Amino acid sequence: MSKLDLNRREMPKQSPEIRKSNFNEVAFGYTKELAVAEASRCLQCKKPRCVEGCPVDINIPGFIKCIVNSEFTGAIRVIKEKNCLPAVCGRVCPQEEQCESKCVLLKQGAPIAIGRLERFAAEMEVAREKFELPEKNPPTGKKVAVIGSGPAGITVAGDLIMLGHEVTIFEALHAAGGVLTYGIPEFRLPKKVVNREMEYIQRLGVKLITNFVVGKTRSLQTLLKQYDAVFVGTGAGLPWFMNIAGENYNGCYSANEFLTRMNLMKGYQFPNSFTPIIRHKKIAIIGGGNVAMDCARTALRLGAKESYIVYRRSEAELPARLEEYENAVEEGVIFHFLTLPVKLTADQSGWVKEMECLKMKLGEPDASGRRRPIPIDNSNFTMPIDGYVVAIGNSPNPLIPSTTPELEVSKKGTIVADLETGKTSMDRVWAGGDIVTGAATVILAMGAGKKAARSMHEYLMKN
Amino acid sequence: MFEVIQKEMIVPNLHLLTIKAPEVASQIEPGQFVIVRSHQDAERIPLSVADWDREQGTVTMIFMVVGKSTARLARLNNGDNIPTLVGPLGKPTVIENFGTVMCIGGCYGIGSIYPVIRKLKEKGNEIITVVEARSSYLLYWLDKLGKLSKKIKIITRDGSFGIKGHINCLTEIMEKEKITPDRIIVNGCTYLLSKSSADLRSLNVPIVVSLNPIMIDGTGMCGVCRVTVDGNTKFACVDGPDFDGRLVDWTELFQRRKQYMNEEAQLVHSSGCGGGHE
Numbered sequence: 203m204s205k206l207d208l209n210r211r212e213m214p215k216q217s218p219e220i221r222k223s224n225f226n227e228v229a230f231g232y233t234k235e236l237a238v239a240e241a242s243r244c245l246q247c248k249k250p251r252c253v254e255g256c257p258v259d260i261n262i263p264g265f266i267k268c269i270v271n272s273e274f275t276g277a278i279r280v281i282k283e284k285n286c287l288p289a290v291c292g293r294v295c296p297q298e299e300q301c302e303s304k305c306v307l308l309k310q311g312a313p314i315a316i317g318r319l320e321r322f323a324a325e326m327e328v329a330r331e332k333f334e335l336p337e338k339n340p341p342t343g344k345k346v347a348v349i350g351s352g353p354a355g356i357t358v359a360g361d362l363i364m365l366g367h368e369v370t371i372f373e374a375l376h377a378a379g380g381v382l383t384y385g386i387p388e389f390r391l392p393k394k395v396v397n398r399e400m401e402y403i404q405r406l407g408v409k410l411i412t413n414f415v416v417g418k419t420r421s422l423q424t425l426l427k428q429y430d431a432v433f434v435g436t437g438a439g440l441p442w443f444m445n446i447a448g449e450n451y452n453g454c455y456s457a458n459e460f461l462t463r464m465n466l467m468k469g470y471q472f473p474n475s476f477t478p479i480i481r482h483k484k485i486a487i488i489g490g491g492n493v494a495m496d497c498a499r500t501a502l503r504l505g506a507k508e509s510y511i512v513y514r515r516s517e518a519e520l521p522a523r524l525e526e527y528e529n530a531v532e533e534g535v536i537f538h539f540l541t542l543p544v545k546l547t548a549d550q551s552g553w554v555k556e557m558e559c560l561k562m563k564l565g566e567p568d569a570s571g572r573r574r575p576i577p578i579d580n581s582n583f584t585m586p587i588d589g590y591v592v593a594i595g596n597s598p599n600p601l602i603p604s605t606t607p608e609l610e611v612s613k614k615g616t617i618v619a620d621l622e623t624g625k626t627s628m629d630r631v632w633a634g635g636d637i638v639t640g641a642a643t644v645i646l647a648m649g650a651g652k653k654a655a656r657s658m659h660e661y662l663m664k665n
Numbered sequence: 666m667f668e669v670i671q672k673e674m675i676v677p678n679l680h681l682l683t684i685k686a687p688e689v690a691s692q693i694e695p696g697q698f699v700i701v702r703s704h705q706d707a708e709r710i711p712l713s714v715a716d717w718d719r720e721q722g723t724v725t726m727i728f729m730v731v732g733k734s735t736a737r738l739a740r741l742n743n744g745d746n747i748p749t750l751v752g753p754l755g756k757p758t759v760i761e762n763f764g765t766v767m768c769i770g771g772c773y774g775i776g777s778i779y780p781v782i783r784k785l786k787e788k789g790n791e792i793i794t795v796v797e798a799r800s801s802y803l804l805y806w807l808d809k810l811g812k813l814s815k816k817i818k819i820i821t822r823d824g825s826f827g828i829k830g831h832i833n834c835l836t837e838i839m840e841k842e843k844i845t846p847d848r849i850i851v852n853g854c855t856y857l858l859s860k861s862s863a864d865l866r867s868l869n870v871p872i873v874v875s876l877n878p879i880m881i882d883g884t885g886m887c888g889v890c891r892v893t894v895d896g897n898t899k900f901a902c903v904d905g906p907d908f909d910g911r912l913v914d915w916t917e918l919f920q921r922r923k924q925y926m927n928e929e930a931q932l933v934h935s936s937g938c939g940g941g942h943e
Contacts, residue, residue: 374884376702376709376749384886413751415884419688441888443898450891450898450917452924459887467708467881476708476734477881478928552920600903601884 208312211240218532222502225388225470228529229293229321234272237322241269243307244314251304252316257649258357260284262301262316269319277323279334286360286403287353287648289328289395290382292321295645296523328398335405339366344662347372347429349416349602352380353644354435354635356399357651358658359408365659370409370429372416374601377466380437381636382644384466385458387496389503390526393465417601422609422631430665431630431658434617435651438636439599443592444488448546453482453554457493457593464500479504482589486510486557488543489593490519495526497591498535509535510585514542514562514575538585540564542577546590557585598637616640624654632658666746670723672739675805678730679773680739681715686750687722695780696758696875696907699724700883702749703738709749710734711880711902713852715776724750727776733932754883755906758850758873762789767846768814769832769861771797774853775806777875781850786813793844794818795835797857801826816842832860846870851910855922862910874910876901878921893917 214230215221221228232240244266252262261280268277281288297303297317305313344367348355351373359369377383379396404410416422416436425432441456443449463469467477481504487497490513501509511530513520516539520527531537538559545558561581564573603611610618610627617626617633624632634650636642671683689699693714700709716725730739741747758781766785770778775796782792794814798804799822811817818838819827828834838844850873851861858874865872878890878901885903892901893914899905 374751375882376751384882413749414688415751415754418753418884419692419751440885440900443888450893450921452920456888459881459889462881462887468706472928473932476706476932478708478925478932480925480928551923552917599885 206307206310207243208307208310210243210312210315211236211318213315213318218529218534221389222499222533223505225503227392228389231325232318232322237269237319238272240315241266241319243312244270245306247306251306252301252314255301255304257300257645258284258652260301260320265323266314266316266319269323274323274326275330275334278327281320281323282336284652285648286357287399287644288320289324290353290391290399291645291648292317292319292324293391293395294386294643296643298524300645336364338364338406341368342366342662344368344430345428346370346658346662347425347432348435349422349425349433350374350380350435350437350635350637351378351400351410352435352437352635352647353382354437354637354647354651354654355380355433356403357648358433358435358632358634358655360403360406361652361655362658363403363406363408365655367659367662368409369407370411372414373410373412374415374436375466376412378410378412380435384462385493385496387461387465387500388470389499390496415601417605422602422606426630430662431632433624433651433654433658434602434626434631434633434637435635435647436599436602436637437647438596438641439601440597441592442595442597444543444594446543446545448548448554449590449592451546451548451554451590452552453480453588454546454590455592457487457489457497457591458596460497460591461493461500470500470504480589481505484508484510484585484587485589485591486512486543486585486587487591487593488512489595490515491521491593491595492523492526494593495522495530495535497593499530499533501589501591502533502535506589510538510587511535512538512541512543512557512559514540515572516540516564519572540575542575543590544582554587554590557587557590558582559585595641596636598640602637614640621650622653623657624650625657630661666748667750669741669743669745669747670721671725672741672743672745674739675727676803679727679803679805680730681725681727681776682738682741683723683725684747684750685722686724689750689752690717690719690722690724693717693724693753694757695760695784697753697755698883698906699726699750699752699754700880701726701738701747701751703734703741703747705748707737707748708734709881709883710738711754711877711883713773713777713875713877714753715773715779717780724752725776727773729773732929751883755902756904758784758875758907760784760788764847765791765793765845767793767795767844767849769795769797769835769849769851769853769857770810771832771853771857772803774851774857774875775804775810778850778852779806779809781852782810782813785850791815793846795820796827797821797832797853799823816844832857833864835861836864849873851875855915855918858910859913859915859919862913862915866911872910873907874913876906876908876913876918878918879924892921
């Protein structure tokens with residue numbers, strides 16, 4: 203047996219000094235040579251545990267084998283059997299918690315870089331400028347409405363169109379993609395990648411109607427008269443705030459607002475775009491997840507002198523992906539761990555100028571299994587800031603639940619749906635993604651979409 | 666795309682825009698609003714709706730040119746298409762048989778209060794309409810409003826039509842004419858809304874104001890439209906836009922509305938005559 207290659211190939215990136223002042227994608231991606239070298243490390247396990255770690259069951263050893271043999275068209279074909287968004291997932295999936303966490307080479311500290319290889323396969327397809335359209339099942343004559351064009355909705359649409367159903371997506375905003383478009387910044391997920399994936403499912407035959415708010419423009423009940431089945435994938439909606447004094451001062455945002463201005467409305471190009479943004483000097487981002495990292499890094503790129511992440515637990519509990527945390531550190535984001543904002547003060551015209559915080563310490567583990575942060579008495583201190591962004595999560599979008607009394611919702615406001623099938627309490631209505639689970643990841647929403655599509659197809663073929 | 670059916674300047678700086686949007690026209694109720702974008706790269710701006718025709722499938726908005734985005738909207742012509750008109754957004758104005766309702770409109774609110782009055786009338790209310798403008802040349806739709814109202818009072822600041830004064834002379838008029846409304850509804854600029862709320866609160870009746878903070882998505886996602894009402898944060902786009910003006914934190918709302926004043930000025934200046942973007 204040949205010696206194990208434990209050299210996990212790094213993906214070339216823009217250097218921190220350069221990238222922190224532009225919005226171009228941080229990673230350049232693998233070259234062919236790097237991709238083949240990385241793929242060649244794969245042991246092609248007989249029982250590939252990596253596939254178990256993938257929420258959408260991609261045949262991982264299969265596509266890696268293709269890359270080893272420089273069969274790049276074959277690689278993307280294998281991935282697209284299960285995943286209609288490889289260019290997105292290769293970039294934003296938390297592979298370290300999923301497929302890569304199951305890789306047998308993890309013990310040696312060098313799991314196969316599955317995400318990077320997936321991204322590479324998708325990019326090779328783009329480079330060829332030739333997209334293969336797979337053969338679809340014959341038309342079934344069944345009509346499906348998908349509400350929301352985020353990861354869950356796109357997956358349902360992509361799967362059901364392949365199975366021969368007629369699919370229409372309704373999107374409330376003027377651009378499709380959901381969180382991929384309004385939320386994740388250009389430097390992490392270029393919008394041309396999202397647009398490409400949207401074009402792909404439209405070429406498969408999916409109809410896309412933007413500027414359409416189900417629950418307002420048309421009710422879910424009316425849609426049910428026009429379609430055989432409906433999938434609700436409306437995502438995380440209402441932003442949470444800290445509920446501390448002063449959060450409505452000028453210069454204070456939800457992460458949704460901050461990122462929507464930048465991404466959906468192209469605020470980073472202002473004044474060459476039309477939605478205004480403010481270039482803050484010292485900005486504090488509250489929260490420790492990927493969204494918080496996105497906000498802090500966006501602020502730096504807009505010229506902030508100091509961009510802080512303020513997180514109430516310690517570095518060890520940070521929920522962001524390690525890669526995003528490292529990128530943020532490299533770019534110069536300043537981390538204030540074990541710190542809790544308690545009050546904001548403003549200048550005379552109502553602009554935020556100072557944030558009062560408490561120091562925290564870690565106590566016993568709480569319900570989430572993480573050690574609970576406890577305030578330290580009399581540890582108050584203040585930080586001068588001119589911008590403040592709350593990135594602690596969202597509650598589910600209430601537009602459909604509030605206009606559809608028949609639809610069962612939990613105390614948290616999420617739609618109650620069977621986790622295996624996505625079936626809701628309403629006949630012919632399925633749901634999945636953040637509207638069911640609360641804010642989670644792109645790939646989990648896609649996994650839920652897969653399951654719902656399977657269950658919807660079963661139903662449609664029986665009825 | 667949504668076709669422009671009619672576009673005209675009805676008085677200086679106030680424009681009427683009728684757009685083909687059958688889905689929205691079929692659902693909209695008085696007090697709701699829409700979000701429009703004039704061009705593919707344009708900002709999303711919320712506009713109150715002044716009328717609609719369910720059969721023709723059109724909605725009509727009246728808006729004032731205040732900055733770059735409204736200026737671009739005002740340059741549209743009949744037959745043009747706009748990429749976004751989404752709605753109806755927000756909750757409709759609560760309309761029941763209240764008895765006597767005083768409806769106050771100013772600026773674009775002279776238009777948006779019209780469908781409110783129309784439905785109030787259908788429900789059997791007696792309506793006293795108050796229209797406020799700087800000068801007679803800024804008044805419009807007085808006939809339409811007058812026909813539905815028991816009384817119509819017109820106030821102009823320069824006295825060129827109706828009563829000379831400002832909205833602050835309203836209490837005096839009400840005393841003189843013994844007007845005792847059971848409810849007050851106000852549409853128009855933030856100043857008109859706040860001033861009416863302050864002056865009329867002693868009447869101890871609800872003062873329903875249609876707020877107009879900054880918005881982006883209009884569906885509750887971004888929270889830029891948050892206002893403090895009775896000490897609680899509300900999102901005007903989904904919880905409103907109507908609130909009781911007696912409970913609104915007006916100082917905060919005025920400050921929040923000014924957030925992008927510098928940037929908006931920069932936009933107007935940096936893009937010259939504005940003709941280059943189309």
